[in-house]
Amino acid sequence: MSMSSLVILTLIGLFLSLRGYQAFKSQGFHFITGVDWVAAQDGSGEKNVFGLGAMIIGTLVISATALVVGVPLSVLTALFLTFYAPERFKKFLISVVDLMASFPSILYGLWGFFVLMPMAEYWAKLIHKYLGWIPIFDVPQPAYTRSPFIAGIVLAIMIIPIVTSVSREIFAQTPLDRIQAAYALGATRWAMIKAVVLPFGASGVVGGAMLGLGRALGETVAVYSVLNIVFKVNFQVLYGFGGNIASMIVQKWGEASLSEGKALLAAGFVLFIMTLLVNMGANYIVRRTVKTGR
Amino acid sequence: MTTTYVPTVSPTRPWKKTPAQLIPTVVILILALLLDVSVVAVTPMKGKLAYALLFFLFSVGMQFIYAWVKRGRPAAMDSLAGAVTMTGGMIVFLPVLSILVTVLVKGLPGLGLHTFTQTMEKTSYSDPLSSGGLLHAIVGTLYLIVIATAIALPLSILTALYLTEIKGRAAGFIQFLVQAMSGVPSVVAGVFIYAAILLTTNLRGSTFIGALPLAILMIPTVTRTAQEVLLLVPAELREAGLALGATQWRTVATIVVPAARSGLITAVILGVARIAGETAPLLFTLGTTDKVNLNPFTGGQNALPYYIWSGLRDGTEGGVARAWTAILVLLILVLSLFTTARIFGNRKAKR
Numbered sequence: 001m002s003m004s005s006l007v008i009l010t011l012i013g014l015f016l017s018l019r020g021y022q023a024f025k026s027q028g029f030h031f032i033t034g035v036d037w038v039a040a041q042d043g044s045g046e047k048n049v050f051g052l053g054a055m056i057i058g059t060l061v062i063s064a065t066a067l068v069v070g071v072p073l074s075v076l077t078a079l080f081l082t083f084y085a086p087e088r089f090k091k092f093l094i095s096v097v098d099l100m101a102s103f104p105s106i107l108y109g110l111w112g113f114f115v116l117m118p119m120a121e122y123w124a125k126l127i128h129k130y131l132g133w134i135p136i137f138d139v140p141q142p143a144y145t146r147s148p149f150i151a152g153i154v155l156a157i158m159i160i161p162i163v164t165s166v167s168r169e170i171f172a173q174t175p176l177d178r179i180q181a182a183y184a185l186g187a188t189r190w191a192m193i194k195a196v197v198l199p200f201g202a203s204g205v206v207g208g209a210m211l212g213l214g215r216a217l218g219e220t221v222a223v224y225s226v227l228n229i230v231f232k233v234n235f236q237v238l239y240g241f242g243g244n245i246a247s248m249i250v251q252k253w254g255e256a257s258l259s260e261g262k263a264l265l266a267a268g269f270v271l272f273i274m275t276l277l278v279n280m281g282a283n284y285i286v287r288r289t290v291k292t293g294r
Numbered sequence: 295m296t297t298t299y300v301p302t303v304s305p306t307r308p309w310k311k312t313p314a315q316l317i318p319t320v321v322i323l324i325l326a327l328l329l330d331v332s333v334v335a336v337t338p339m340k341g342k343l344a345y346a347l348l349f350f351l352f353s354v355g356m357q358f359i360y361a362w363v364k365r366g367r368p369a370a371m372d373s374l375a376g377a378v379t380m381t382g383g384m385i386v387f388l389p390v391l392s393i394l395v396t397v398l399v400k401g402l403p404g405l406g407l408h409t410f411t412q413t414m415e416k417t418s419y420s421d422p423l424s425s426g427g428l429l430h431a432i433v434g435t436l437y438l439i440v441i442a443t444a445i446a447l448p449l450s451i452l453t454a455l456y457l458t459e460i461k462g463r464a465a466g467f468i469q470f471l472v473q474a475m476s477g478v479p480s481v482v483a484g485v486f487i488y489a490a491i492l493l494t495t496n497l498r499g500s501t502f503i504g505a506l507p508l509a510i511l512m513i514p515t516v517t518r519t520a521q522e523v524l525l526l527v528p529a530e531l532r533e534a535g536l537a538l539g540a541t542q543w544r545t546v547a548t549i550v551v552p553a554a555r556s557g558l559i560t561a562v563i564l565g566v567a568r569i570a571g572e573t574a575p576l577l578f579t580l581g582t583t584d585k586v587n588l589n590p591f592t593g594g595q596n597a598l599p600y601y602i603w604s605g606l607r608d609g610t611e612g613g614v615a616r617a618w619t620a621i622l623v624l625l626i627l628v629l630s631l632f633t634t635a636r637i638f639g640n641r642k643a644k645r
Contacts, residue, residue, distance in 0.1 A: 004449045005471040005517075008510055012478065012486045019489040076382025084379050093383055096390050102632050103393065104571020105480075106602050107621055111393045113606075114400075114614075123343070157389050164386070188368045190375035211477075218479020220574040225606065246481040250577055268485040272478065279477030283470070 012272060020266025022259065023050055031266065032056070037231045039252075039260040050263040052270060054233045058148065058243030059274075062223065063216040065152025065237055066159055071209045073156070074163035081164075082171040083189060083197070094168075101161035109225030112154035117226060120150045124238045139239040146228035148242035154222050159212030166208030170201040170289060204289040210282030218275045220246040245271045318360055326353035350381060401622030404615055409623065414584040419605070419612035428620055430586045431601040434501065435627075437590055438576075438597055439566050441505035446512040447562060453513075454520035454561075459532075459546050476514035483507035484575030492579070499581030501590035504597070507575035516565035523557030524550065556638045563635040567628050573599035598624040 017024075024031055027050050034051020077097070081090055124144045131137045174197050182192040224247035234242050249264050249271075256264055330349040354377045362370035404423040410432065417426025453472065457465050487507045491497060527550050535545030551558070581594025582604075598620050605617030 005453065005468060005475050005513065008513070009471060009475055009478075011490065012482065012510075015486055015490040016482070019493060073382050073385055076379045077386045080379035080383040084376055085383070093387065096387055098632070099629075100386075100390055102567055102628055104573070104599060104621075104624060104628065106571060106573045106599050106606075107393065107397070107625065110602070110606060110617065110621060111389075111396055115392060115396050116389075122341075126343075160386055188372035190372040191368055193375065214477045218477075218481060220479070220481040221603065246479055246574070249481055249485060250574065253578065265485060265489050268482050268489075272482045275477050275479055275482070276474055280470075280474055282477075283473045 013269070016265050016269035016272060020262055020269050023263035023266040027051070027263075031263075032270070035231075035233050039257060039263075048259055048263070050260075050266075052245065052267055054231050055243040055245045055248045055267070056270070057233050057235075059217055059245050059271075061235060061237060062148050062151045062155060062227070062242060062244055063213055065149060066155035066216045067209055067213060068156075069153055070156030070159045070212060071163055071205070074160050074208070074212075075167055075205055077160070077164050078167035078171055079193060079197075081168055083193060097161050097164050100157070101165075105158065105219060105222045106225075108154055108158055109222040112150065112222060112226040116154060117145065117150055120153055121145060124149050128238055136235055136237055139236055141239075143240035144238060145240050146226060147238050147240045148227065148234065149237040151223050151227040151242065151244070152237065154226055155216045155219055158219065158222060159215055162215060163205075163208045163212040166211060166286060167201065167205050170204030170208070170286075171197055174200045201289075203285055207282045207285035207289060210278055210285065214275050214279040214282060217278060218246050218271060219244070220250055223247045224250055245274075319357070322356045322360060323353055326356055354378070397618065397622050397625055400615070400618035402619075404619030405622060409619060413586055414601075419608055419610050419616065421612065423612070423615055423619070426616075428598065428601065428623060430584060431596045431598045431620065432623070433586050433588070434580075434595040434597040434600075435570060435624075437501045437595065438505050438508055439570060441502055441590060442508035442512055442569055443562060443566060445505065445509040446516060446565065449509075450513045450516035450561075450565070451520055451558065453517045454524055455546060455551075457517075457521055458524040459542070459550065472514050472517050475510075476518065478510065479574075480507070480511055480572050481574040483510045484578040486510075487575070488578040498592075499579050499594055500592055501580070501587070501595040504576050504580035504595060505590075507579060508569040508572060511572060511575070512565040512569050515568045516561045519561035519564050520554075520558055523554050523561060526557065527553045560635045560638045563631050563638070567631040567635070570628050570631065571599050571624055573603050576600045577603070598627070 026048065027034070030049075030051050032051075033053050034049065035053040035057075036049055036051050037054075038049040040048050077093075081093055085093060121144045124147060127137055127149075128139055128144075132139075178196045178200070179192060182196050187195065223244045227244060227247065228241040229243050229248055229251050230241035231243065231248075232241065245267055249267055252260065252264055326349055329352050330345060333348055334344055354374060357373050357377065358370050361373040406424065408424060409427045411429060412425065412427035413430040414426050415430075453468065456462060457469055457472075484507045487503060487510075491503055491506070492499065497503065531549050531553055532545055535549045536542070540548070576597055576599060580597065580600055582600065583594040583596055587593045587595050602617045602620045602624070605613040605615075605620065608614075
């Protein structure tokens with residue numbers, strides 16, 4: 001019975017690659033590297049062009065935004081919870097973080113669209129005004145709605161609970177003798193954190209961030225709600241379109257022809273492999289940190 | 295004659311700040327607020343964002359300078375770090391507050407008795423909110439939870455038992471697989487069931503097929519929690535069982551599992567909470583309906599997340615308002631599951 005997880009994982013890989021095989025075969029490497037997606041009608045004799053590249057890049061751009069926004073906040077929160085917060089406040093904040101983890105992703109999507117988007121648009125304008133000279137913050141036209149930036153913020157909020165709780169666990173495992181040694185040498189709290197906790201927990205934080213990345217890569221509904229999915233490569237995070245493999249699958253699913261459907265299954269396979277690799281790496285790092293303490 | 299003298303001493307807290315020590319903090323905060331308001335009034339900056347940012351900068355900056363003058367550079371850095379981490383914690387708290395308030399404000403107007411007694415069979419999104427309800431979606435979600443749990447529960451508990459009790463040769467490998475499985479995106483689980491079942495056989499989407507990807511998502515959550523709970527069962531209990539001549543199987547079945555019962559229930563509840571709000575896999579596997587469908591194997595089904603999704607995609611005012619009401623109901627369901635899990639878990643920890 002315990003082998004069920006092996007069976008399920010193998011079956012997922014097997015079925016998705018099998019069903020998507022035609023798409024892989026007809027497109028070759030273009031399926032990963034190509035950036036255009038044109039589905040011909042079945043039987044019309046036209047050629048299908050499926051290139052997932054734009055969506056892969058879009059997924060990475062959004063996830064990177066989420067990490068840049070979410071990880072520092074999570075680490076700060078974890079530090080605050082472990083070393084600064086008064087006991088009563090600590091319990092309350094921990095349950096708030098747990099609460100965040102329990103919200104369904106469609107709730108984040110709905111809230112992101114109706115509440116966060118108007119605010120985030122304003123932030124995007126500010127960033128563009130003052131940091132627009134940096135290429136990724138530039139926009140060719142003033143279109144700030146439904147941008148990768150906004151999707152990234154929503155994802156950041158979604159990964160904060162994971163990254164925070166992993167970081168908190170790692171920070172809490174800092175050997176007490178080292179902490180006390182630092183205090184005995186006259187360190188302030190911050191000096192102690194800098195000298196003892198951060199070196200000890202750094203790789204654990206990286207592992208936690210990768211677990212968060214794993215979640216960000218595969219997020220579907222929340223991203224679909226706030227992102228304007230267009231099949232083009234877009235590195236300008238503030239500009240109003242982008243992509244994400246998972247939500248692209250949902251978007252194209254409804255009216256997909258048979259061959260396009262197979263290409264979507266192949267896209268699912270690519271996503272599966274991506275998240276699997278990231279998660280394995282993350283678990284490896286977290287476990288190693290917990291075991292050896294460095 | 296001797297009298298025993300018992301001194302009544304209240305515990306002293308030398309680290310506690312005296313009112314005199316608190317004065318600088320209060321003064322700095324008031325100064326920062328005044329400066330904040332005046333700067334915003336004078337310069338072209340405006341909005342809540344400017345207020346918050348400037349207040350943060352002023353108060354932190356002044357405390358930094360005060361600490362530097364009074365106690366030197368290390369103390370200044372310490373006060374800065376304390377302020378920055380606290381701000382991080384506050385920022386994390388804000389979206390949760392905003393989400394809860396928004397859901398309540400937007401969801402409550404559509405909530406009424408009809409929400410739980412009517413379906414969308416004879417109601418369209420343009421009808422007033424007082425007609426039509428979520429009954430079909432609630433029934434669907436309950437069906438999905440029951441079926442997914444029925445599939446995932448034996449698999450995950452047995453896996454957890456294998457990992458903690460039998461500790462066979464494959465334990466490390468399986469642990470690794472369970473963790474890998476917990477990272478499977480929900481959309482991939484949905485697409486997988488579609489490719490494996492709907493595309494291969496001529497079955498159509500139904501409650502049972504919709505529950506399959508949910509079971510896949512549930513297994514790792516339940517397994518990992520159950521594992522932690524089983525590890526808490528004292529080794530003495532197992533040894534006592536074995537010493538009485540019981541086989542390992544009997545020890546596990548009659549001693550270990552009952553001892554961990556409430557923890558195992560917590561594990562299942564957490565698993566259910568994990569899947570109750572899943573939307574993406576249902577889009578591929580559920581079919582759809584506007585009526586109550588009590589047959590889990592034929593005909594489409596609806597579910598709360600799916601209902602919210604349709605309302606949101608519809609985009610009309612009525613659709614979105616109904617989506618908010620449904621998400622309020624879903625959130626109450628998920629939160630009550632979590633609270634129950636917490637209570638069970640705490641009771642376990644206390645014993």
